Amino acid sequence: PWIAVESDSSDVTKRSDLHRMMDMTAEKLRLVGGSVEMVDVGMQALPNGSSIALPKVVTARFGEDPSKRTVCVYGHVDVQPAKKEDGWATDPYELTDIDGNLYGRGASDNKAPVLAWIHTVEVYKALNIDLPVNVKFIIEGMEETGSNGLDDMIVAQKDSFFSDVDYIIISDCVWLSRRPALTYGTRGNCYFFAEVEGPKKDLHSGVYGGTVMEPMTDLIGILDKLISPSGKILIPGVREAVAHLSDEEWKMYQDIEFDLESYKSEIGLSQLMYSNKVDLLAHRWRHPTVSIHGIEGAFSSAGTKTVIPAKVIAKFSIRQVPNMDPAVVEKQVTDYLHSVFAKRKSPNKLSITMVIGAKPWLADPKHPLYEAGKAAVKRVFAVEPDLIREGGTIPIARTFQDVTGKSIIMLPIGGFDDGLHSQNEKISRYNYMEGTKLFIAYLHEVSQIKKY
Template identity: 55%
Template sequence: MLCSSSPPSGLLEKVFQYIDLHQDEFVQTLKEWVAIESDSVQPVPRLRQELFRMMTLTADKLRHLGAGVESVDLGSQQMPDGQSLPIPPIILAELGNDPKKPTVCFYGHLDVQPAQKDDGWLTDPYTLTEVDGKLYGRGATDNKGPVLAWINAVGAFRALKQDLPVNIKFILEGMEEAGSVALEELIRREKDHFFSSVDYIVISDNLWISQKKPALTYGTRGNCYFMVEVKCRDQDFHSGTFGGILNEPMADLVALLGSLVDSSGHILIPGIYDQMAPLTEEEKTMYRNTDLDLEEYQKSSQVEKFLFDTKEELLMHLWRYPSLSIHGIEGAFDEPGTKTVIPGRVIGKFSIRLVPHMNLSVVEKQVKQHLEAVFTKRNSFNKMAVSMVLGLHPWTANINDSQYLAAKRAIKTVFGVDPDMIQDGSTIPIAKLFQDITQKSVMMLPLGAVDDGEHSQNEKINRWNYIQGSKLFAAFFLELSKLHS
């Protein structure tokens, strides 16, 4: 564990002691939260009920802290298959409204990606399990752990009967992994109400680039998610009875998906790189200064070899170049075994991570034109339909805002080091949303280590990160208050 470089103030020391003394209790609460299968990705009524349960539990927790809590009802959403599913409420909460203090609003999400034991988890994904200081469970790092760390920090001040150095607001949602349905509308509606008194917005929904060294994030890539359907008929075929006389939808789809990206990761869609912001010398310097041990990163990622051999190239391909990933196929044979089926209708799924200054509707047009051209060349009798089902902008912040300075100081106090100034290859669309709509300063202050495995099997958060994270947030409140006074 790293030591603090300068001793914390008397109050902060007390808060740190409180957090250390109560760490088992904090882990227990995280365990209760992880136990709820709040999966927003699979559109299933049972899981939506779990999401509602998660939101209610959280609202109660915030009320217990003394916050004023509103659970905003968001109605329901119509799924492509016609079913209607209720959307979990968004929680708006506030604690303190002293006009002399800065007001910082914390955004977090309580939904998770799908997880099943037999996906390859070593422990039950919904039973938080500690092994060697690592807390394994779905949502442990994305994003239940960080949300609780913030609550723990606030709770420590309250438990010690200490005045909070800042006014605190919360906006917590349950649909982040499914594209933050209805969030944008709510932010717009609350722009001049809930957000009018907010000075800073903090998001803690990404990871460090290191296993040990903290980071501050000032940019994220966007994402646009495509579905390409190829259909011969609704029913499947027997491959003996029809094999040889059909344009098989899987053959068409594989050709379409195979036309998207080459083996070096280069996207083959014409024009896709045209809008990308030019690379500056200043940027190059920043990449050079970022602390990343490429071999160590490769090893900790359990990857034989990345596509690039230098730290700078790697970071640029994660942060400032677009990437295209093929996620899978719906409608084909996906079970173990040897089914001899010709799927009648298949949907390929892929997405493109966007960087400044790529424009969503231009990318959508380029992708559709490209796929239509490839499909036309095949002279297939099947029907193809392409749709962009999610479109999320990239985001970049001004790293000279006060809260970035406060966060740097808090990191120095708690971890004894200066943070890596990083971007994030993944998409946290609300960063961009908050920035665009509220015009407030938005910062991402991650707690999780690079090997936490969000979205993957065996997701975890280190107990150390979770507990030090609570301290970091407490220190951040004080630094921000000092900068304001």
């Protein structure tokens, strides 16, 4: 029934569904015995100048025994947009079981993991066993659009809700292969707008073409100087800042279960940027990269249009890794692109804006939280977990770390092929069921961590 709620946080016309989703989450937590609160985190300003209520953040508490450790589980129940026409084989908002896979938008990201955590406390209750640790929940409904309101709420409740929390657990990511994994790092993201503005209005390319320096030509010219065909970032200073790959890291990467061939076939490419596992994983997780997402203001529809666009805005982003600093990267990118642009001797105006500057997050995979994770994986799956990083950005991890100072672990249960943000998102029954067992085992292992 959770999948049937179209809790798309990016679509304001679905906001009542999203509110209902938060209510259902709170109700479910109450049903299994939690002390639940719904925290008002204010309003969301809309581009048209009006505003709309943000979904409340649901918090819950199970147990408050001061002799026990306290963990706080973070999750979200909003989803990315999805439409059948996008290429879904099933209705994205009707949970559909096919060959042991449960298809639906939000199945893996992040509704099933949230439910698995709720089932975890439910199991203890049903078996009438005391929870080995106190468990708190913080479940939000705006993750997919940037966790609006949550940062402020974390700051506000730093000394109340979070005061007795020892550890924060995030299960909003996936394994790298069929082998279970613990995630100890994410990349950050600096997202840039590069705007080139020329004529005061769009011009007809027949009538004016050849007489003006076109903003689009200028923009293409500077974008082409960001990264080489072989993936080398050309912005001075960026590569130099990156932490060197240690021998230990190299060895760790070498041991990770990862099949280049199946990665290639999953993506549908005959060749990747790097042809060996260590280089590929390193460039996925712990090296920066530049992606050019698109251009606003140019002609982007089907068909033909003979226009010289007057103002074009490229969107590109650079994934951040230790030891890059977004503020430094902002200056490096801005200075570099202006110097490249100056060589063109164009009368058009260039402006560079960094609109997102999210830092990377990195944990110590030898921390007791991770040792507990390894033990729990071994107990449930009888294998050692892969220790992995995430190429994407989960800014809330860094916020939790910076604001609360607590240790964090990312404990994924989703499959590598779950298709987050894509068509035909799913979670397998296997991952869902065994994942719940993993959570149960994990609480037990965490209860064994000695104060140190």
